[in-house]
Amino acid sequence: MKKVILLGRPNVGKSSLFNRLVRARIAITSDVAGTTRDVNKTEINIDDRECLLIDSGGLDESSKLFAAVQKRSLAEANEADIIIFMVDGKLYADEIDKKLFYAINRLGKPTALVVNKVDGKRDEERAKDFISFGAKKLFEISVSHNSGTDELCEWIYSHLEPAKTSIEDDESIEDFLADFDESLLESNESDEGGESLRNSRFKSNIDYENKTIKVGIIGRVNVGKSSLLNALVGQNRSVVSDIAGTTIDPVNEKISVNDGNKEREIEFVDTAGIRRRGKIEGIEKYALNRTQKMLENADIAVLVLDSAEGINELDERIAGLASEFELGVIIVLNKWDLKSGDDKEFDKMSREIRDKFKFLAYAPIISLSATSKKRVEKLKELICTVYKNYTIKLPTSRLNEVISTATKAHPIPREHGRAVRIYYAAQFDTAAPKIALVMNKPKCLHFSYLRYLQNQLRASFELGGTPVILVPRGRGKSKDENNE
Incomplete structure (x- = not known):
């Protein structure tokens, strides 16, 4: 069985890619450089071919501990058959990465240069800088959004041994x-x-025709989730303020809506706003866990974006939660009243969303204003439509x-x-x-x-x-x- 090793400096996303390929959270991931200090190994299948996937510690000699980690990782690379060398697409190419890649390339094994964290057009432009490495195979991916990983898997597959199991005779x-x-x-x-x-x-055997539709309202802090909940239910059910992180506990509220010739019950949950992991403070860490628990039981996720501020990397990561839990999804461009937005502006933002949220290509997009309640009723109708498709x-x-x-x-x-x-x-x-x-x-x-x-x-x-x-x-x- 061939061995495939993930190499690279600390915090480039090796463990995240490892978990993605294994389809399980085996390796611990964090934003702290040097989290992985040993190697994780597990057997995986890529289509009908097997390999041993190895997650290595970061290549770093800045301390005695990290130097030992690097030595162990390079020893594993010598034993591997296929090498995936990862770099951080949020940073420009530097001489340290280039020197490490050249050293790895001299091993004479199939080696791919993988630029991770390529989440938007700016990252794509920055990634072009890595062409200077002269890699025969270069992949631009985003592990967090599962973008570009299919092509990487195809390349790995091409270097694996064909399955040896016999194939049964075809049946008419x-x-x-x-x-x-x-x-x-x-x-x-x-x-x-x-x-x-x-x-x-x-x-x-769930009676989907009469079941309460459970809708989770998700998004980063201060995009207007609580204001949207209040607009949907017609009362000040959720506390609204300009202070980021105001909502901690999920806030539930049910309403009845007319769906054709019948009344439907919708239960909304306003979840805590999600911020960058390094900025989560105190009790907010519990709020994030509760948000994930809520999504496990939801039918539809309403992803709220701040149209006045535009889309950022954190929006994309939050969108990945809806995809991870296999929910119906509606994307809401809130605060549309703060933009002099017309159809052309909406089309422009929609194209940007489609470009960055490729994994949510099936999600409809709607613009509205929670404060003025413009098009909020349209959102209720859209929820009913998506639910019908979700339970078809x-x-x-x-x-x-x-x-x-x-x-x-x-x-x-x-x-x-x-x-x-x-x-x-x-x-x-x-x-x-x-x-x-x-x-x-x-x-x-x-x-x-x-x-x-x-x-x-x-x-x-x-x-x-x-x-x-x-x-x-x-x-x-x-x-x-x-x-x-």
Whole structure:
């Protein structure tokens, strides 16, 4: 099994990338330089290929301790097969990084230069400075927003050994479809939550039609979240002040709204404003934890941005929370009354948001003013619409028609000359919509092809505001067998 090591100076995001690739929070991450002082190792799969991923301590000789950490990291690099050398995209290239990269490159192993924390156009311009390193492979990524990591994974994949497991003979789709419904509904196959795909293939029996819609209002400090809550509920429910960090405990309030021909109940939660980690003071650290707990139980996140101040890096990190919890999302440009904003200005800001929040491409954007209550009613309507999309049950026949058309238009790449086929698609849960792609070689479906299928589904169904989760599955196999 090949070894892949993450190298770089302290605080460039090695542990964050490690956790992202492992898909678990194994390595401790913080803004304190030198947090990682030993190495973390774990086996991971990238598609159908395995490797041992190694998170190393920062390369730094500024103290006796750090020098020992560097020595250990370089020793691991000598034993590795593939090297990922990371630098901080918030800083310009310097001679220390260049000297370290040259030394690593002389090992003669496949080496990629990864510029992390590239979160916007200014960072992209700054990242061009690293071209001077002369790296054969250079990637610009943002680990916190999972931007650019797909391309990095593709590069790593190309240097890994092909899977040695034998691939079963293909089964004709005609034979498979003949007994698919019976085998799927009667088998003990488990979905990701451990539940059977029986009961109309949906693992939860929640009455979404009559359920209270839970909406979390999130954003950095002083963007107007409490004012928005007050405007939505029609009373001064949440304390409003210019002092950053006024809201500590989440503030809950329910209202009824007319949704077509029926009344719907919406429960809003005004969460504590999130500030940069280094500026969290005292009791605010507990407020941040409560915000995350609230999002675990929410249906929709309303991400509030200050249109008068514009978008910054912290906004992007907070947006990542909504994506992490697989919530329906609405992006609100608040304080629009403070801008002489017209349609052109709105379009300009929308493009900036789309550029920086690529992972929330499905989220609708609305401008409003919490203080004047302009377009607040429109937000209530939008919440109901997004909730319908978030809890949608897609018609099975139409779902399969879309998937079939998509695969015919752009066939799935073959694996070692063997056809990779999707036999059937079955939605097994809602909130957010989760769809099993039952196929002959589930581990061979590339993540870029999954994105293509998601885009085709969005073009065919009303899915605005909600993520769509596609889960490749083998026929008649357990989850563990599929991951072997």
